[in-house]
Amino acid sequence: MGFQETFRALSDPIRREILMMLRGKKMSAGEIASKFEVTGATVSYHLSLLKKADLVLETRQKNFIYYELNASVLEEIMLWLSQFGGKNDET
Amino acid sequence: MGFQETFRALSDPIRREILMMLRGKKMSAGEIASKFEVTGATVSYHLSLLKKADLVLETRQKNFIYYELNASVLEEIMLWLSQFGGKNDET
DNA sequence: ATGCTGTTTAGACAAACATCTAATTACACC
DNA sequence: GGTGTAATTAGATGTTTGTCTAAACAGCAT
Structure with a gap:
């Protein structure tokens, strides 16, 4: 847990590729x-x-x-990121 | 540019705090x-x-x-993250 | 030009990272 | 129990990171 570990x-490119x-x-690990x-x-x-x-x-x-993906942490990251203007909030 | 550098x-906690x-x-740098x-x-x-x-x-x-925030890169990250199920897409 | 203030750059260093080879664990099957 | 396959752990090594102190750079004011 913690943004540090997640980010x-x-x-790493290999880890992103795995995800x-x-x-x-x-x-399986070998397949990956x-x-x-x-x-x-x-x-x-x-x-x-x-x-x-x-x-x-x-x-x-x-x-x-x-191994399988656990997307829930990625959603937390998205939530954290959304505090930075999110998109085009203040048109 | 590149996800490597962004992630x-x-x-780092200090850098997230700065953002x-x-x-x-x-x-200003000193104020930060x-x-x-x-x-x-x-x-x-x-x-x-x-x-x-x-x-x-x-x-x-x-x-x-x-220094000021440049949120555009963070939006790219959000976009990349959204490929992982995004939210509750397949209810 | 000299000095003062704000900020960065240079150099050093311990800790963390990504990678390899070699050894070890974990299961299944004979 | 022994053998084989799948995967991890251990140990070694070169690179990158985060931090410091000390030095250098950039503006502005005198």
Whole structure:
């Protein structure tokens, strides 16, 4: 919890890419890792940060670990951002 | 430009606080710095990052430098965030 | 030109980050 | 119990970050 962790998590391109992949469907760690050039260990590290920031949820099944998006935190961020003029409020 | 810089800029509590201070009114660098415990040099460093991320604009006047909010980049961020379910789209 | 005030830049440094390789854990299946 | 596959954790390493002190720059006033 906390904006610090959330924004930091969102600051890395790999992590943003992971979140985008996760729109709609769950994916296993290996499946996610296969989409990147970096090692599986590195992707695992990124997943752990996303998990710590509460941006993804994990569920175990067989010996796979599936990740899915948790959009609720992103909505909090949107809410926070909306305090800055939001859009065209004062036409 | 780029989400990397923007999110990174938003990840620091001091920088978020500065942005909130700047809602509505311009403030000089010294005025901003006086609100924090850290040195003026440190605040200057944070301001430079905010400026680089295009989140603030500066205007010089006398020997003061005034900063003001530039909300447009924040709106881009909101737009990017809205791809993640936005709200309660699929009731 | 000299000095004063506001602000930034330079240099140093500890802490945090992203990445790798190697080792370890966690399950399932034979 | 042993083997194999999926994934994480540990340890090492180079880079980036946030902070400080001290120095430099920019204007204005004298």
